[in-house]
Amino acid sequence: MAKVGVYVCYCGTNIAGVIDIETVRAFAETLPEVSVARKDLFMCSDSGQELIKQDIREGLVDRVVVAACTPRTHEPIFRAAVQSAGLNKYLFEMANIRDQDSWVHPDNPEEATNKAMRLLASAVGKASRLKPLEEKYVDVTPAAMVIGGGVSGISSALELANMGYTTYLVEKDPSIGGIMAQLDKTFPTNDCSACILTPLMVDVANHPNIKLMTYSEVEDVEGFIGNFTVKVRRKQSYVDWKKCTGCGDCATSCPVRVPNEFNHGMDQRPSIYIHFPQAVPKKAVLDVESCINCAGHKLGREPKISKKTGNPMIAPCQKVCPADAIDRSQQLDPQGSIEEVKVGSIVVATGFQVMDKKWFKEMAPDSPNVITALQLERLISATGPTGGKLYMPSTANKVPETITFVSCMGSRDEKFHTYCSRVCCMYMVKQARLLKEKYPDLNIYMHFIDVRAAGKEYDEYYTGARKMGINILKGKVGGLEVLPEDRLRVLAYDMEGCVPVEYQSDLVVLATAIEIPETAKKLAHATGLQFCGSHFYRELHPKLGPVETSVEGLFLAGCCQGPKDIPDSVSQAKGAAATAAVPLAQGKVKIEPIISEVHTEKCSGCGICVPLCPYDAITMKMVDDHPRAEIDMTACKGCGVCTTACPSAAIVLHGYEEEQIYAQIEALTV
Known part of the structure; x- marks a missing residue:
């Protein structure tokens, strides 16, 4: 009979503030499988882990159950403690009496305590029937891929390449650079965006370890951490880039x-x-x-x-063409060519898009003098359509006398996106300052719900804008009216003065929300990435795993994970690169033993499991002239779909076997 050790955590007042810990511990002693039941203020602390280790070393327990917080963050800690004491780390089970109990029943201590005892009994029932499992390892392809060539993707690619790893940088546009390449200046230093970015772009092109794949898109990703096969579609350009000199x-x-x-x-x-x-x-x-x-x-x-x-x-x-680089006679192939690349890890840095102004009907989106902030960025850029001169889009060569900025268009809005896009306040202030410096007589009005300037030197930058004579109003703009000669009447409210505001403006700039690109859904389907409630790619954990994802070997960087400014994007990109390099440096990756296995003597060869597997891990093979299912352990993720669907009960999911599950259910229903 198994000897189960139970360890109940107070977790300060997170658990003990609701649940009677001593009652739960005493209940554990009454369970027939339990040999030891202890409690500690923080089981994850050194003293708590030492309780577990000591009982294992003394032979008092051969199975361990910890009743504490979420396994999502703390299970690895306890498994490591169990293993360091000489016990197989898979002879461990955790009862979540914080997230599933004390946090959801704060007003009913008695029922919460009863629920904690049932959860604990369920965990003990499973733990007593656990079997040792052994991890396996596979070799790693020592190369990485970065998807997206904006400043985040560039930063990740350079970090990985500088570590000595071959890095494939895939970008859907003909050039790397992303949104940052479209900016004129960057806040709060007002330094030239291109002056910062262009040297990095050149470094990417010249780096011996970076394979640049622009005008290309990822079509499919197969495999697992350490051994991905990525299909990249290279679009047809009809220009031989080996010959093209870029003369124009x-x-x-x-x-x-x-x-x-x-x-x-x-x-x-x-x-x-x-x-x-x-x-x-x-x-x-x-x-x-x-x-x-x-x-x-x-x-x-x-x-x-x-x-x-x-x-x-x-x-x-x-x-x-002086270089004879254009060949229009080559076979038309709109789909381009597919190139397969093998890599060990992947960083996704696909960036963002801004909402189109068409969504905001009250803001006269059909007027040429209503533009988005990114359109203004191009207007004031030296490489933009006007050579950096501010003209009204409706009238060539006419400089506006009054310009209006409207914040939070689509952000912090229940009709569109409830999240803050983070950078809008600051880039509006930046644009207003640049225009005021260049056109001192320009009347500038800025309408904010409130100003968010939390970064380093950001608030000083905003305060400087007020000192320049820029009119900053707290309150929303209700709408715009189109007047003759394409002028606009702004209808707003000043919350500080408690008065309605109405004036005429020549140009209105909308700070529209940051969104994940439309192509994100296609990439998510190809990679298995998930979306969060704000429709950005979901990270593994918002605090402890901000660059990891639920797909092992795939990492996130930049605005595809959520809105952020350039410094934060670069920081996350370098963090993602460092994390992505870990399996490459180790040279091998661990295959979790919690996977499915086929008992061929029971398999009828029906093949029902094959199309149901979301990871294409199951194939049919001939055994003694009969078809039998076979599972690739490297592709299996332990989801259990095949186990539940098998009519012959021939497939077993290690760690979730039938007797273990029934024991859990029985304990919960007593």
Whole structure:
């Protein structure tokens, strides 16, 4: 018979403030499987762990149950203590009497105590039937992948590459740089965004350990930590990047003009183009959807022969290319080519997008003089559509006299997003300061719910804006009215003065909410990543696992995990890189033994389990001329779907076997 040791934790007043700990401990002594029942103020402390170790060493217990807080954070601590005392660490069970009991029943101590005893009895029932399990190890592919080429992805890639690991940096756009490449200046120092970012971009391109895969997207991820196989779709550009010098002659010759994504639609670009002046790599790409096939030279076909000259009729872009880098005759393949890459760990740094102004009907989104903050960023940038000069979008060469900033459009709003987008207050202040410095006579009004400036030197930066004569009002803008000559009437309220505010403005800038990109859902499906309540990628633990995810080997960095500014994004990116490098440095990864196993003598070969497995871990093989299920231990995640579906009861999930579960249920229902 098993000798179960029970250890009940006070957890300060987290548990003991509601549950009678001594009553629970005394109850444990009455259970037939229990040989020792003890209590401690903090079981996770050195003194609490020493109680467990001492009882194991003295042979008093051969199974351990701790009744305390959540296994999610504390189970590894106790398993390590059990193992260090010489007992198999899987002969351990935990009863969560904090999260599942004291925290949810704070007003009913008696019932909470009774529930704690039932939870404890259930854990003891399972623990007494536990069997030793052994961990297994597999080798690791010593390479990493970073998905997303913004400042977070760049920082992670450089960290991993500098550690000596081959790192694949995948970016969907033709160039790395992300949103930061679109910024003019950065707060609170007002230093040039490109001056900070461009050297890092160049470092990425020149680093011998970084394999840059721009104009590419991740299609699928298979495998497990240490051994991922990633399918990357490389989009077709019709430009040989090995030959292309980035001269831009092809773009100049192209007659087509479509909205420029990099400038957020504030100007137009040709069908064949270079992403932006400081692009890395600085190579041209051809936008297949907007190309009009000049000279009748259709993509994927050989050019027609001129009846007059007898020469091929090729498109202007191909004709003017001095490097002969454009080949419009290559086979048309809109899906591009698939390249498989094997890596040991993956950092996801896919960044963010901002809400479109169309969602805010009260803000006259159809007016050209109502723009988002990112559109303004491009207007005031030296590489933007106006060369850094502030003009009203509706009227070329006319500088606005009054400009209005509106915060929290879509953020802190129950109709859209309840979270704060964190950076809006500061980038609005930054933009207002830059404009006031350049145009001292410009009237600037800023409308905030309240100003959030919690970063280093941020509040001083905001205070400086007030001293510059910028009008900062506390209160929401109710709406805008479009007036003749594309002017706008702002209807707002000043909470500090307790008066309504109404005035005319030439340009209104909306600080729209930060969201995860639309492509995130596709990547989540490919990788198994989950979303949190705010629809960003969910981290493993908000405090103790901010870069880890529920998918082992996948790590998060930057705004795909939640809104943050550049310093926080870089910090998290470096943390993600360091964590992702751990399995690469170890050279092997542990396979948890809590996985499913097939008893082939019971298997009927029905194959029901094969399509049900979410990890494609089950295949059918022939055993003595009969089909039998086989489970790949490296792919199995121990979800138990196959176990519950097997009509022959041939599949066992280690650590959750039938007799263990029934013992738990029986204890709970007594």
